[in-house]
Amino acid sequence: MDKFWYLSNAKPDFLKMPTTYKDAGVDIEAGDELVRRIKKSVRSTFTRNVVTDIGAFGALYRADFRGIRKPVLVTSVDGVGTKLKIAFALNRHETVGQDLVNHCVNDILACGAQPLYFVDYFATGKLTPFVAAQVISGFVRACKENGCSLIGGETAEMPGFYADGEYDIAGTIVGVVDERRIVDGRRIKSGDVLVALPSTGLHTNGYSLARAVLLRQFRLDEYIGELQATLGEALLTVHRSYLKAISPLLSTYRIRGISHITGGGIEGNTLRVIPKGLRLQIDWSAWERPAIFGLIKEIGNVPEEDMRRTFNLGIGMILIAPPIDADRVLHVLKRKRERPIVMGEIARA
Numbered sequence: 001m002d003k004f005w006y007l008s009n010a011k012p013d014f015l016k017m018p019t020t021y022k023d024a025g026v027d028i029e030a031g032d033e034l035v036r037r038i039k040k041s042v043r044s045t046f047t048r049n050v051v052t053d054i055g056a057f058g059a060l061y062r063a064d065f066r067g068i069r070k071p072v073l074v075t076s077v078d079g080v081g082t083k084l085k086i087a088f089a090l091n092r093h094e095t096v097g098q099d100l101v102n103h104c105v106n107d108i109l110a111c112g113a114q115p116l117y118f119v120d121y122f123a124t125g126k127l128t129p130f131v132a133a134q135v136i137s138g139f140v141r142a143c144k145e146n147g148c149s150l151i152g153g154e155t156a157e158m159p160g161f162y163a164d165g166e167y168d169i170a171g172t173i174v175g176v177v178d179e180r181r182i183v184d185g186r187r188i189k190s191g192d193v194l195v196a197l198p199s200t201g202l203h204t205n206g207y208s209l210a211r212a213v214l215l216r217q218f219r220l221d222e223y224i225g226e227l228q229a230t231l232g233e234a235l236l237t238v239h240r241s242y243l244k245a246i247s248p249l250l251s252t253y254r255i256r257g258i259s260h261i262t263g264g265g266i267e268g269n270t271l272r273v274i275p276k277g278l279r280l281q282i283d284w285s286a287w288e289r290p291a292i293f294g295l296i297k298e299i300g301n302v303p304e305e306d307m308r309r310t311f312n313l314g315i316g317m318i319l320i321a322p323p324i325d326a327d328r329v330l331h332v333l334k335r336k337r338e339r340p341i342v343m344g345e346i347a348r349a
Helices: 002-007 028-043 083-090 094-109 129-146 207-214 231-235 243-249 265-273 291-300 304-310 323-335
Strands: 071-079 114-124 149-157 167-178 193-198 257-260 278-282 315-321 341-348
Touching (some): 028 129, 071 094, 083 094, 083 167, 083 207, 083 231, 094 114, 094 129, 094 167, 094 243, 094 257, 094 315, 114 243, 129 149, 129 167, 193 323, 207 231, 207 291, 243 315, 243 323, 257 265, 265 278, 265 304, 291 304, 315 323
Parallel strands (some): 114 149
Antiparallel strands (some): 071 167, 114 167, 193 341, 257 315
């Protein structure tokens, strides 16, 4: 019966040893160190509307909307997906934080909103303060560039839940738009023009397919002539924010719809804002796709249909406007050194 000792009340000495939270894999001191590392930089994003400091149970933001007649709050939540796998492999973590904030900013910009504040979630198996601080430095940088505050977040250490050296991030953004200036696509008409702004690469979508294809043939540190960069550098290119380019146009020109090109591609995302009875008429030859998309298509023998519904193909945001306004928008964007593209129009279904 000796093998059943564990059923008796008499426990061996090693089972009587105290077990701490740290023994179980959660290091509270590492969490405290992370807070010390990020406190100053996070505070640098605060505006006068931020009421609480870091560490409160809830983040408080003063709802002061001067100049907005009927403020409507706009919220979006997202993650970065398997682009994180590239960050893990290269041990580069600052850009994915920027990706997340910019992605969320673009989502609410598609409704005409200005960002107010952002909150994040960082989860890992074993907290490494230096790595987490790098990620959060990306949040800070993008929040400052977009004029919003990083007012709160959650860091979760969950032993055994994530592979060693890996983590996940998610973020929620809150913005505001005057009710009369909401961009929702309802006024889109046949003949309206699609004005597109280029992406900086894959942004944050399609990485599962891109990794499956490209990593068969290339190393992440391998320089690829077509990309004029290493594969890793090309894949970690930051998902850009379009706020500064597009926001000033919204109060001056009739922009009837905005599409942020994420998972689902150009058609899938733009159809979300098109009223029934209308369709997209896209000139797929109107722009030159960035080299990375051609590389994925060629090496993986990926069908064109899959390319179109998986990737942005070099288009990050699409503005839908009447022809006269579209011409003016093109002129203004070019003056800002943007590279707008007329890529089609709205037609009757």
